[in-house]
Amino acid sequence: MFREQCEKEIVDLHRFFESWFKASVEKNQDVFQRLGTSLHEDFSLVFPNGELLSRQGVLDRVYKAHGLESANPRYFRIWIDKIQCRYETEDRCLMTFEEWHEDNGSISARISSAWFQRLKGLPNDVQWLHLHETWLPGRETHVKGI
Numbered sequence: 001m002f003r004e005q006c007e008k009e010i011v012d013l014h015r016f017f018e019s020w021f022k023a024s025v026e027k028n029q030d031v032f033q034r035l036g037t038s039l040h041e042d043f044s045l046v047f048p049n050g051e052l053l054s055r056q057g058v059l060d061r062v063y064k065a066h067g068l069e070s071a072n073p074r075y076f077r078i079w080i081d082k083i084q085c086r087y088e089t090e091d092r093c094l095m096t097f098e099e100w101h102e103d104n105g106s107i108s109a110r111i112s113s114a115w116f117q118r119l120k121g122l123p124n125d126v127q128w129l130h131l132h133e134t135w136l137p138g139r140e141t142h143v144k145g146i
Contacts, residue, residue, distance in 0.1 A: 003085040006093045006116045009124040011080050013038060014099065018078040023067035032063055039128050040117070046132040048110045048140070075104040091118040098136065108141035110134060 016034050019025045036059055043055040053061065069076035079100050087094040093116045100109045110133045119127040135141075 001088070002090065002093050002116075002118055003088050003095070005118070005124045005126050006085070006095050006114075007083050009038070009116070009126040009128075010083060010095065010097055010114065012123060013128075014078050014080055017062070018076070020062065020066055021069040021078075022076060023070040027063075027066040032059075034123065035059065035062060037122055038126070043128055044130055048133045048135040069103070072104055075102070077102050086113070092116065099133070101141070103141075106141065107139065109136040109139035111136055 013035070016025075020032075020035075025031050039055045039058065041055060043058070045053045045058050047053070081098045081100060083095060083097040085093060085095055095114045095116065096111060097114070098109055098111050100107065112131055112133045114128060114132075115130040117127050117129055118125055
């Protein structure tokens with residue numbers, strides 16, 4: 001089922017983010033292509049603070065954030081919880097999930113709604129169309145550099 005591919009993509013891409021922010025992967029376009037190819041050309045992201053970014057804005061911001069957590073990599077982690085499929089067709093899927101960050105003992109969390117399409121040849125054969133994030137009550141935080 002397509003929903004399982006989307007679920008795997010959500011987890012896999014956030015593992016990439018954790019590695020990127022910790023600088024446990026190299027900062028180069030070959031490595032970064034993991035993110036770039038996964039986002040549709042019209043992708044948009046609404047951050048928890050309401051800021052809306054285009055695909056290019058997201059790519060620029062994440063690329064610059066390489067190594068943001070490299071000073072204390074063992075005290076930074078990202079994990080995903082409560083993934084649910086809200087709507088699914090053969091080639092489209094709407095998912096919700098919680099994204100948790102621990103940064104040197106401080107824990108923040110957001111709930112996200114993500115819209116996907118099937119696209120063969122990409123990681124998990126999934127492409128991100130849109131992502132909307134909202135802080136979970138009591139788990140707001142300032143996001144460093146991203």
